[in-house]
């Protein structure tokens with residue numbers, strides 16, 4: 292499968308280039324960075340710490356998309372929405388790992404998904420998607436007298452909060468409870484905030500060092516606590532999940548899909 296990596300010089304971009312090189316049946320057809328990036332003109336494989344492969348980083352996305360079958364996109368919300376338009380034009384599978392998308396961005400992805408398959412997830416790992424299924428079940432089993440709190444920690448360079456994974460886990464908890472996350476969500480506490488509202492789903496974001504991604508969902512009841520956690524030790528698991536998603540999406544009818552669809556966890 293011919294794959295384009297956008298945001299090629301980023302932490303995930305470089306990891307994706309390596310994952311594509313290591314996956315049988317996949318080939319890196321292009322690598323894209325933003326106009327003016329110092330990475331333009333460099334060999335993409337070298338950026339990823341591999342021997343030169345001859346794919347030179349460019350800022351010209353559409354011709355690259357037209358020649359490809361899929362695009363792996365871990366960039367920023369604005370860039371992802373623009374790439375979704377181009378992937379729809381080229382009718383290629385778009386794998387979106389970018390987090391921090393707001394309702395306006397999601398609406399634009401839904402529009403693009405009328406023309407091409409888009410697989411979007413705040414976390415491409417098997418472990419987190421399995422965790423989400425478990426959280427949905429536990430939330431559906433326990434009553435609202437069990438308070439739900441989601442804590443995450445990431446490296447100091449992360450720009451969005453709460454993390455996409457924390458939101459994904461919060462959505463699973465809200466679904467399990469049959470409530471709307473937008474109504475239940477409490478993401479900021481500072482000062483005299485008062486007692487915890489009944490039914491709230493709380494979020495705490497920690498930032499520091501080089502942490503790849505830690506997530507914990509806490510169900511706090513009267514006199515007991517249940518904690519479900521995931522620790523990502525290496526970004527390559529996200530990249531391998533993204534390549535798996537692209538292969539799954541090849542030739543699939545247009546629509547918006549999730550990693551749970553890819554992994555067959557949607558029925559759990």
Ligand SMILES: NC(=O)C1=CN([C@@H]2O[C@H](COP(=O)(O)OP(=O)(O)OC[C@H]3O[C@@H](n4cnc5c(N)ncnc54)[C@H](OP(=O)(O)O)[C@@H]3O)[C@@H](O)[C@H]2O)C=CC1
Nearest residue numbers: 298301302303324325365366370388389390413414415529
């Ligand atoms: N779903 C998942 O499993 C995972 C999701 N993520 C998410 O992926 C995203 C990226 O994370 P990370 O790699 O750490 O971030 P980085 O900042 O390291 O990488 C993002 C890259 O995208 C580039 N970029 C931004 N805009 C454009 C554009 N218009 N055209 C081309 N390239 C562009 C950036 O360039 P520049 O630096 O010049 O702005 C940068 O090189 C985040 O939203 C993060 O939360 C991360 C890991 C796993």
Ligand SMILES: O=C(O)C1=N[C@H](C(=O)O)C[C@H](O)C1
Nearest residue numbers: 390413449454455456503504
């Ligand atoms: O920015 C990151 O690094 C990560 N982002 C994703 C998120 O927002 O949940 C996934 C992973 O935790 C790493």
